[in-house]
Amino acid sequence: MGDASAEERWRDLDKLLARPGNIVSPIFEPSPQLRDELGEYVRVLVVGAGGLGCELLKDLALSGFKNLEVIDMDTIEVSNLNRQFLFRIHDVGKSKAEVAARRVMERVSGVNIVPHFCRIEDKDIEFYRDFNIIALGLDSIEARSYINSVACSFLEYDDDDNPCEETIKPLVDGGTEGFKGHARVIMPGVTPCFECTIWLFPPQVKFPLCTLAETPRTAAHCIEYAHLIKWDEVHRGKTFDADNPEHMQWIYSEALKRAELFGITGVTYSLTQGVVKNIIPAIASTNAIVSAACALEALKIATGCSKTLSNYLTYNGLEGLHTKVTEFVRDQSCLVCGPGTLIELDILVTLSELIELLGEHPKLQLSKPSITHQGKNLYMQAPPVLEELTRSNLPLPLFDLMGRAPRGIIHATGFANKNGKRTSCLRKLRVVFKGAVDEGAANVDMAGVPA
Amino acid sequence: MIKLFKIKDQKKDDAGNANGRPVGKKQSAGELRLHKDISELNLPKTTTISFPNGKDDLMNFEVVVRPDEGYYLGGMFVFSFQVSPSYPYEPPKVKCKTKVYHPNIDLEGNVCLNILREDWKPVLNINTVIYGLNHLFMDPNDEDPLNHDAAAVLRSNPKLFESNVRRAMSGGYVGQIYFPRCCV
Numbered sequence A: 001m002g003d004a005s006a007e008e009r010w011r012d013l014d015k016l017l018a019r020p021g022n023i024v025s026p027i028f029e030p031s032p033q034l035r036d037e038l039g040e041y042v043r044v045l046v047v048g049a050g051g052l053g054c055e056l057l058k059d060l061a062l063s064g065f066k067n068l069e070v071i072d073m074d075t076i077e078v079s080n081l082n083r084q085f086l087f088r089i090h091d092v093g094k095s096k097a098e099v100a101a102r103r104v105m106e107r108v109s110g111v112n113i114v115p116h117f118c119r120i121e122d123k124d125i126e127f128y129r130d131f132n133i134i135a136l137g138l139d140s141i142e143a144r145s146y147i148n149s150v151a152c153s154f155l156e157y158d159d160d161d162n163p164c165e166e167t168i169k170p171l172v173d174g175g176t177e178g179f180k181g182h183a184r185v186i187m188p189g190v191t192p193c194f195e196c197t198i199w200l201f202p203p204q205v206k207f208p209l210c211t212l213a214e215t216p217r218t219a220a221h222c223i224e225y226a227h228l229i230k231w232d233e234v235h236r237g238k239t240f241d242a243d244n245p246e247h248m249q250w251i252y253s254e255a256l257k258r259a260e261l262f263g264i265t266g267v268t269y270s271l272t273q274g275v276v277k278n279i280i281p282a283i284a285s286t287n288a289i290v291s292a293a294c295a296l297e298a299l300k301i302a303t304g305c306s307k308t309l310s311n312y313l314t315y316n317g318l319e320g321l322h323t324k325v326t327e328f329v330r331d332q333s334c335l336v337c338g339p340g341t342l343i344e345l346d347i348l349v350t351l352s353e354l355i356e357l358l359g360e361h362p363k364l365q366l367s368k369p370s371i372t373h374q375g376k377n378l379y380m381q382a383p384p385v386l387e388e389l390t391r392s393n394l395p396l397p398l399f400d401l402m403g404r405a406p407r408g409i410i411h412a413t414g415f416a417n418k419n420g421k422r423t424s425c426l427r428k429l430r431v432v433f434k435g436a437v438d439e440g441a442a443n444v445d446m447a448g449v450p451a
Numbered sequence B: 001m002i003k004l005f006k007i008k009d010q011k012k013d014d015a016g017n018a019n020g021r022p023v024g025k026k027q028s029a030g031e032l033r034l035h036k037d038i039s040e041l042n043l044p045k046t047t048t049i050s051f052p053n054g055k056d057d058l059m060n061f062e063v064v065v066r067p068d069e070g071y072y073l074g075g076m077f078v079f080s081f082q083v084s085p086s087y088p089y090e091p092p093k094v095k096c097k098t099k100v101y102h103p104n105i106d107l108e109g110n111v112c113l114n115i116l117r118e119d120w121k122p123v124l125n126i127n128t129v130i131y132g133l134n135h136l137f138m139d140p141n142d143e144d145p146l147n148h149d150a151a152a153v154l155r156s157n158p159k160l161f162e163s164n165v166r167r168a169m170s171g172g173y174v175g176q177i178y179f180p181r182c183c184v
């Protein structure tokens, strides 16, 4: 009986996957086995186990995905319970990822969810390589930008600057802010990445410090005063921790005092939390709508049963209801997802020879370039203190400076002539060393040679 | 894409990790932009920069301003810069590490400079901020005070303000507050 009802659960999904259609992806091959394959071969990482993450895990599990993992560094707080529906009052204080994974596994048989109770930066890059799709349920731009750069780092281009399909790591990203939300599909190298359209996220409003210090007018001013000025004044050297309730309570009472002094009303504990942690009010149903859209996109990417969202959906439930899909275009020169300029070099070419070469390169004509490779500054033209520290690299072969890998990405900043005007620019360079042996392969060969 | 995923899965089983080249440290777009800003720095004569964590950590650095005119001539003021990965969408965090008697810098080192907060725009850069800091010493203003007392004195009695600044810079008390010496 259990089996029959389990099969019943998938009746609608099976229809979607087994029948041909007109607006399906060109690679779609309808088949009754598709659901099994979805469960067997597709591995999805859900980043974030909060309002969106809970919904995503549930939706993905109910859409036939069976290999899920979830990563979140947060623990459950009482204030989460209204919308993060997988959590109960006795879960407060426990890992969101662990509890969410267990709850969904209890409810949807056959699904396996591996939780990771840690920061996204704690995992090495290889951890992320393992997934076929990464679904984001995050509330921070920084975290999105990080995962985006990780996903784009797997992307490789062929010699004609076309993305290699097998290196594309699809991202599905959801975000909400009160009644507003977005869902987007990022196919690195094909559709714009997070960094291509970073301007979609306006910088957070910051109050002038002197307003906070001298002429506060709102409750938020009073809270920011306690947070940014008063805390340091009183707790010399002690770092403020937004996750420490005692610290938050202190900010709240200081903000109250200040509000009283200036005859300002409206300072509450939850507003204090909201201002200090920059919490955006969350509405459960907006999360549900956005997550549902994201989970469906993941299903469409994996199975091809329909064309995917192209490529950015906005949902606005404020003043009526508006939804809109915008097809943003890639920034061809994007430093994160763009191909960069292909440069083929001999393994003996030195850094200073490369610098000369960049000036003569017809596409680049980059004068006075500074070069950086994976966070290491190989050469800096300025300031003098850094020029001095990096000068010794100039006579060294670039191949050695780049860790003797047969290929790699470097970035160069310098000046180029644009319509007769000298403009500063930052370029991504795809360096390939001619005749270089893959170190990995070389090591294997060496292993067979007796010492 | 399941087909593709399947192929990848098999490849992984066959070859272990051999075909996956290790990928090095990620450089965020913010770090790259900062690299560009730093490599194009054009510092005023009054200013030097240093990188306490070495040549590869550009996110944390120190700027020393030695004003060559105005009230603060002869002083030496150290600022710490902390740049977040979301730079340039977030401004750098700047603190004055030298205790200074200044209407726009408080005793904790908070600096009231509009481009560091409300007027920050991603088109601005580290150079702009450094010029802004220099400007604060040329032209301290009493309209956006962070040190209320200093601002009031500057407004009502510039002569007294000047002697307060000198006293603070050579190491001494202004009112109840002691300022360590910061003259070169």
Ligand SMILES: [Zn+2]
Binding pocket: A192, A193, A194, A195, A196, A197, A331, A334, A335, A336, A337, A338
């Ligand atoms: Zn991009």
